[in-house]
Amino acid sequence: MGTLVHTLASVPSVGTYAAGLATHEGEAHAATGITAYAWLLIALPLLGAAVLLLGGRRTNKFGPLLATLLSWGAFVVGLLVFIAMLGRGAEDRAQEVNLFDWITAGSFKLSAGLLVDQLSVTFVLLITFVGSLIHVYSLGYMDHKDENGHVHSDPDKRRFFAYLNLFVAAMLLLVLANSYLLLYVGWEGVGLASYLLIGFWNWNPAYATAANKAFVANRVGDFGLSIAIIIMFFHFGAVDFTTVLGEAGSNANEGFMTAIGLMLLLGACGKSAQFPLQSWLGDAMAGPTPVSALIHAATMVTAGVYLVVRSAPIFEAAPTAQLVVVIVGAITLLFGAVVGCAKDDIKKALAASTMSQIGYMMLAAGLGPVGYAFAIFHLLMHGFFKAGMFLGAGSVMHGMNDQVDMRRFGGLSGAMKITWATFAIGWLAILGVPPFSGFWSKDKIIEAAFIGEGWRPWVFGGAALIGAGITAFYMSRLFFMTFQGKKRWTDDVHPHESGKLMTVPMIILAIGSAFLGLILGPTGWFTTWLEPVTGAEPEGAHPVIPVPVLLVLTLLLVAGGAALAWMRYWRDDVPVTAPAGNLMTQAARRDLYQDQVNEALLMRPGIHLTRSLVFADSKGVDGAAGGLAALVGGASSRLRKLQNGFARSYALTMLAGVVAILGALWVMS
């Protein structure tokens, strides 16, 4: 025990590998200035959630506005923290805020604190900015105008905003936590918010099921995260980033690191809807569309990528785990892309796309220092363009009586000009058309995937490259089916542009999708900014195919995919009922049979097991006990006749027994 205390006291030992990777963890200084108030980031939205939930109907009137203001308040704090960080030298930017002693039990000692570094601040800005925009958008989205022009608010609008605030608080805790255990609190906190919001209209049983499915799939991932943390404590005697990442970077045991890495990956797969835990994300579209934009596109589902990048020293010390990360990313990016090609529900197509894009990020994160910065860069860009497109989808649904079937859309470009224009920018961005944002992030990931030796660059690079072509096809399909071609509207819809509360956030996100990549990418600003956390890109690492060739190849594939979509979904008429399609299409429509597999392997055996156990418990285990009871009970029923009441007889028997035993003792002593 003494040695352990000694170890705890002697950390951090500074990591020595890979160009300062995680070294800053050991050097993170105590927070100064505004950074010392970084806890406000979490406290403000949490306060909003508490006021709205505890205040009940009294807060109906001002609640949504209050929640929106508090979210913007968190953004302002985030911005101030960011500016303060810019004012410090690159090596002094990371700071820690110690909050309070959290858990002390035996040798387990942990205090709760925040780690404010380049990585977490990047997330803070993304979460609070996109989050606040989506708050504003929701102010409009949760109202509906009827035929007479009367505005009806969703009766649970306040609850919706309470959950949104709760989500923002939990997500900020996730990225700011300075230990794996505190991260876990945010991790399941966002899972809870996601559960509550997917099931927001849970009087529809399908939505309630979708919410449960999301939570349970996430719990399977959380099982992995739990085991990872447990092994960390066993191996390092601590679960805070400073100790764990510092030690992992200096003297790690590869076996342990592989186990921890794989278990962390399982957690990441659950949260980020990566193969094989991807099945919940499509159903999660049951939630109101702003939720899909914020939680199931821009922020929460990317938390798995954050986890892997944050744990970089562990994965660096576990090449096997790293390889599995890349494989999972590659499988998921193709899986999502294939599914995306067959979906007619606009939100489900976008969800499949999200899954696929996170696959890209995961793949990049698994590549090591060549990929970390681009994983996060793509995550940031994706946060803008995908959130923008989801908000656009919401705007379309608003104008189309909440329909989601793209076969019933078409030709909306005229009716909803702003939605169309902003969506178009998002579409160009995700395709990776220069100079839009996706070009600067996704192309870099494809390049990085082609770096390496042996079969790997060809397989992973090839997957990333083909994925880009398929992405171009299905996103163009989505865009053309919705906005271009002939009108295939049902008779009862009168599409109209949404109000300013909704269009302004869409415009802002579109501006970001258009220019942010150009500002941060080619200037190298973003990679330099993250370098103290993710390590420098290794010198002399070149793709197996020359970069200019790759660039041309990618653009050709993208153009090909888009052209194919143009022929089939713009030039040709789109049938309002889906054609039967070939086997591949049918499989993709049913998400490559993911639910059928889960049902056959897990659900049905599980139900049988539970049922037979319930039967066995009442008949077998209880029966045996009951038989014994009947034996005693039979004896006691005779007693009862004598004693007029079982309990009294029991009490008397006990008393008599005690007296007898005491007597025996007395005799013996």
Add this chain to the structure above:
Amino acid sequence: MTAMSTVPWLTILGLIPLVGALLVAFVPGSAETAKRMALGFSIVTLVVGIIAATQFDRSSSAQFQLGEQHSWIPQFGVSYALGVDGIALVLILMALVLTPICLLAAWHDVPEEAGPRGGQRAKTYFALLLVLETFMVGVFAATDVFLFYVFFEAMLIPVYFLIGRFGGARRQYAAMKFLLFSLAGGLVMLVAVIALYLQGPGGTDGFLIERLTGLSIDPTTERLLFVGFFLAFAVKAPMVPFHTWLPDAATESTPATATLLVGVLDKVGTFGMIRFCLQLFPEASQWATPVVVVLAVISVIYGALLAIGQTDMMRLISYTSVSHFGFIVLGIFAFTSVGQGGSTLYMVNHGFSTAALFLFAAMLVRRHNSNSKRIGDYGGWQRVTPALAGIFLIAGLSGLALPGLSSFVSEFLVLVGSFSTQPVATVIATSGIILAALYILLMFKRVMTGPKPEELVADGVTVDDHWRKSSGGTTVRDLTTRDKLVAAPLIAAFVVLGFLPNIALTFINPAVDKTLSHVQQAIPSLNPAGTVAEGSSK
């Protein structure tokens, strides 16, 4: 050793509810007055309990504090000896907090009957709950093995009447079953208690725990004694396969009784494992560990699977407890300070968590037309009673150990503390968190979500036709003031102990270290730090 106290705090704590019970039962007056009096006494007990806790020296490693000792039956070595260490103290405080909450929740459990003595049944009910509180204090505070046994058995009497007289349709059966299981366990323990005394030094205070600690008993006898104690505690806890009395007892008794039964009385089992099995028979405990750990893991998984399969809300909740007790036992028999500290904290948190589940579910049952406990008889109630649905979900989240709530801290400590000595068992038990999500969320879905039951009308909710339609029907009230008073302290406990668990852990840690040091004296190879032995690598 026991640190004696000038004020007999523990006796006072036990006497206040007992006096209250007598007054409540026998002073003439309306049932309402009697109930208020009962609540008053339980609150006074809680206040005195808190004052007593401030007299407790957390830094002292003395095994028992606030102690008192009087010769009771010196011829047989029996003393009236009370004292608490941190473990016992937090459990007593938990019981003291739960009692007024249960009394408040039990207000309308027993309806007043017509006639001059129509309130007597309700009075008896409340008086019995107070008597139970007395015994709960006693059983955790006894530092004399025989005195412990007396309280251990005496508890059965009020519980038997609480179930058998005030319960549901099959209450007689459930009460009998409870009694027979407990009786069987108790008798085995009695034999072990006597045999243990005979192994000890004897004398006028030969039953004191401190006289019986560190005895050199021959291994076979020690193992037999261990088994004698352990069986009684395993029935009480309850562990698979001795658990089948619990679902019947919990579903047939009133929610308040079920709460005290599962939340407090069952803890005597796991408390007993720490206090008696580990401390008095360290070598035998080590010897039995493989079997106990297997039973614990089976309890975790089996209890959770059975919970998933239940159709009755109260039975479901009791099976979740079987699962949770598995975690507690695993942590105790991990023999690490983290695991055992986690288990003790788990006992406290589980008390609040189970109380919330039973009592909030009961709020729902009370509002149902036919007071059904069947999960299938509900659906869509979130649209009728949104606030109740909210607290019901919070109780459920506590049951599935959501990080941020108190139950997470203790479950995590148990797992992280058990891994070093029981890695396989720990990994299997950890998978219980997936099953926990299933049993809680499936129940929540079936009860609360789905379309609003047409015949029910929410009270005070403006129904907007654009979003929801309503028709005439029964108006159901959402949370009443009393419901809120029941819910608020429990939910506050989840949050406060979730982020500041050290409030309890500072009491628990020294006691755990003390217990483990007894074990370590017997088995020097033990490494209670629970991490890779750092000394060997550096």
